[in-house]
Amino acid sequence: MNTVVVTAADQNFFSMLQTMVESVAARVDPDHVSIRVIDLGLRADQRAALSDKVESFIQVDWDIVWPFTPNLPEHKKAFTVSPFLPKYLPDAETIVWIDADAWVQTERAIPTLVAGAQAADLAIAPQIHPCYPDAVSRGKVRTFNVPLLRGRARRITSWGRTQLRRRYSRAVANAALFKPTYNAGVFAGRGDSPVWSVWEQAYRTARIRRPRDLSDQAPINYAIHTGQISVSPLPATFNWICDLRLPAWDPERAQLVTPAVPYEPIHIVHVLGQSKYAQHTIKSLDGSPAPVDVWGTPLAATAEPT
Structure with missing residues (x-):
């Protein structure tokens, strides 16, 4: 193949x-x-x-x-x-x-x-x-003042709904609200x-x-x-999204893993969004700083910033 x-x-x-x-x-x-x-x-x-x-x-x-x-x-x-x-x-x-x-x-x-x-x-x-922090990707509840109704209107939205609503119909966006x-x-x-x-x-x-x-x-x-x-x-x-949650380091397997039991190996690490620009300290399973960065590069081999 x-x-x-x-x-x-x-x-x-x-x-x-x-x-x-x-x-x-x-x-x-x-x-x-x-x-x-x-x-x-x-x-x-x-x-x-x-x-x-x-x-x-x-x-x-x-x-x-x-x-x-x-x-x-x-x-x-x-x-x-x-x-x-x-x-x-x-x-x-x-x-x-x-x-x-x-x-x-x-x-x-x-x-x-x-x-x-x-x-x-x-x-x-x-x-x-x-x-990850949200069951629905970047889900949020927006509250609006509605004086005539003497109260507040609440609308649930998400990143996915917002993106679909911008490009397609409201019906399509609403149908996808609680979908991944x-x-x-x-x-x-x-x-x-x-x-x-x-x-x-x-x-x-x-x-x-x-x-x-x-x-x-x-x-x-x-x-x-x-x-x-x-x-x-x-x-x-x-497709582990580091912008949503940083991985953990398993020193026994010398691998980046999910940061919770059962500490599954991460097969593909995606250094998405701000995670590629910021300085991160990945934690080992015992809580100590990991010897690698988010790219799996040994920190000892990482050049000092100038």
């Missing part, structure tokens, strides 16, 4: 891209799994540094065009390329996408994603775990899966009025929650 692990990055994401590529290369059989990178503005020396592990660097088009597209920087294509991956990877039987700010910690990660892609149209992890948000930073699909055409159509249907509306995650959640594709929902350990 020909499996392609693909990601995208520009020169500013190179250090993260390098960690991601090296983590995959160390844990897959190169005879069955290849690594390819969508080049959104890498320098020649950066491509050369990865050439022994990356099969090819791919240039992509604006496959969906809006009036503001000509003014967008190249790296914004990362938000639109996902539905068109079979176009750029025509020989791939299974496509595994991993964001450049994620890295693979275990050998189970890629085979599990591939197995999930064989069992359904799409393998993807919802942003749900007992250690699926994170599009890690997923897998067969090359011939219907997910790609459905995802493309969901993107074309979305109201995209300005660059900030570009999102591959909202359209795929729309496709999932409206029942247009089947999903293999993977555990959160296959």
Whole structure:
């Protein structure tokens, strides 16, 4: 089976891209799994540094065009390329996408994603775990003063509902209110899966009025929650969102694990959002500071800030 692990990055994401590529290369059989990178503005020396592990660097088009597209920087294509991956990877039987700010910690990660892609149209992890702060992703209750009613009106909302309401109908957004948000930073699909055409159509249907509306995650959640594709929902350990909860360190296994019993190994660590920029101290299971950072890099080898 020909499996392609693909990601995208520009020169500013190179250090993260390098960690991601090296983590995959160390844990897959190169005879069955290849690594390819969508080049959104890498320098020649950066491509050369990865050439022994990356099969090819791919240039992509604006496959969906809006009036503001000509003014967008190249790296914004990362938000639109996902539905068109079979176009750029025509020989791939299974496509595994991993964001450049994620890295693979275990050998189970890629085979599990591939197995999930064989069992359904799409393998993807919802942003749900007992250690995460919200059962509904970033759920909140908003209170409004309503003088004529002599009281307050309360409206429950969530990140997922807000994103869907911005791009689709109120009915679609409300129906998804208590449903999980699926994170599009890690997923897998067969090359011939219907997910790609459905995802493309969901993107074309979305109201995209300005660059900030570009999102591959909202359209795929729309496709999932409206029942247009089947999903293999993977555990959160296959896309651990560090921005929601930092992992813990198990010194016996020398692995990052979930920060609560039974301390499951985290297969893919996603250093999402502010977690990639802030300084973090990961705790070992005994409460002491861990000897690694959120990228699994030994702290002794981390350069001192200048």
